[in-house]
Amino acid sequence: MCGIWALFGSDECLSVQCLSAMKIAHRGPDAFRFENVNGFTNCCFGFHRLAVVDQLYGMQPIRVKKFPYLWLCYNGEIYNFKQLQKHFGFEYQTLVDGEVILHLYNRGGIEQTASMLDGVFAFILLDTANRKVFLARDTYGVRPLFKVLTDDGFLGVCSEAKGLIHLKHSTSLCSKVEPFLPGHYEVLDLKPSGKVASVELVKFHSYKDEPLHAACDTVEALPPGFDLETVKSNIRVLFENAVRKRLMAHRRIGCLLSGGLDSSLVAAVLLKLMKEMNMNYPLQTFAIGMENSPDLLAARKVAAHIGSEHHEVIFNSEEGIQAIEDVIFSLETYDITTVRASIGMYLVSKYIRKKTDSVVIFSGEGSDELTQGYIYFHKAPSPEEAAEESERLLKELYLFDVLRADRTTAAHGLELRVPFLDHRFTSYYLSLPAELRVPKNGIEKYLLRQSFEDSNLLPKEILWRPKEAFSDGIASVKKSWFSILQDYIDQQVDDLLLEKAAEKYPFNPPRTKESYFYRQIFEKHYSGRSNWLPHYWMPRWVKATDPSARTLKHYKSATQE
Secondary structure (H helix, E strand, C coil), X not given: CCEEEEEECXXXXXXXHHHHXXXXXXXXXXXXXXXXXXXXXXXEEEEEECCCCCCCCCCCCEEECCEEEEEEEEEEEECCHHHHHHHHXXXXXXXXXXXXXXXHHHHHHHHHHHHHCCEEEXXXXXXXXXXXXXXXXXXXCXXXXXXXXXXXXXXXXXXXXXXXXXXXXXXXXXXXXXXXXXXXXXXXXXXXXXXXXXXXXXXXXXXCCCCHHHHHCCCCCCCCCCCHHHHHHHHHHHHHHHHHHCCCCCCEXXXXXXXXXXXXXXXHHHHXXXXXXXXXXXXXXXXXXXXXXXXXXXXHHHHHHHCCEEEEEECCHHHHHHCHHHHHHHHCCCCHHHHHHHHHHHHHHHHHHHHCCEEEEECCCCHHHHCCCCHHHHHCCCHHHHHHHHHHHHHCHHHCHHHHHHHHHHCCCCEEECHHHCHHHHHHHHHCCHHHHCCECCECCHHHHHHCCCCCCCCHHHHCCCCCCHHHHCCCCXXXXXXXXXXXXXXXXXXXXXXXXXXXXXXXXXXXXXXXXXXXXXXXXXXXXXXXXXXXXXXXXXXXXXXXXXXXXXXXXXHHC
């Protein structure tokens, strides 16, 4: 996990523009480099490093003797770089996993490069010999990337939007900062003046398609067919493989543990594999919540069952409320459920950074979207519509859960790893018949739970624990975190302000005091950029006015039994 930043065709002094690169220093606390491009005095790269692999040669932009005309700045982890080396006979000059990008590009161009990378990534690749600039981002947008491109060809690229919004340019302040679409690459021509012109934006991978890099995977062809035992076995094999490949690190590995199904499965498989690999330290797991919250109690059970070194972070309502502004600044969004759920994750990440030496942090993001884990999936009109909704949620992950997970951990210099969003695992799960993937017997994620039922990885009561919304599980059922927030915000936002909210904020107008409160803070830091959030996250097929699971009938009946 690092912070990348680059400018092409800047009219302003680069030493002044460089101050914007410091806005993302939190992403790479170990080292910083600012480097001009030979022959293009108005083009430069900035890089903040979190050293996870190759402590000696891992600084960027990466340049190697074999390709002196290539410059690479990337944020991410390429899990199959050794398999690709063996498959294509590449000769690496460093131990940096991202070096493979240079070799793949030299061998087959940008499309093959993006398609063959098994991992999470956002990169800027400059080819001065052919005067091309390439941008690319992984399938689900696990690693963030933003860009601004003016009409006269000035390009700015950064891991977070905050590194671009204060850039200066001769024609105007750079206003059209936007997220770079996941699963795409862009080709731009580099002119002698250092300015660029976009040539094409290409989608290189669809979620349902088995990725091109599967041919080089350590797990070979899976048994075909959709009989239940085969499917369950394939799910276990692919999920274990997804966790195993993410063990690539020279820094200590830890795991977030809420006690829900997703994080518990990740932690259990992770610890099992770490034991098999004889890693010389215990797995640290981290749970956060208010005193005696459901998540803390469930996580304690899981940690005892799997034998992790468990840490509990207990926070009170005052600490949570005090964190709201920092959280919104880090997130760059005002989405209600994203902000709400980010507070716990932000505070636990802060604890990990200050109190432990774990840096590479595993988490369960992506499972709810992939395996239909949200409570409202019980209301889906048909399996086919549920499958479509699952794909829509995956497509928008970069705006919501993946955004939350990246920003809250990156704010404290941690690197996030999310095995549920492994390319092979997701493409296989989405290839299964729609009726296999829906909730059954009143239980969401039924197929995933069933697949691990006989594995003894988790206690039965955890494996079949009903869904908790993350922002609700960290508080008691009687007084949820979102209720605490409502009580506080009710005193902060006047009724009259809310009545006139649509006049003040015509795009995505706030409809509750909570959303108004978040929007005010967002506008303070990112004025006029409300279009970064195309719409609020809300459940479908139900008449919901709030995104929290506990406002839905199914959730209420389950918690009252």
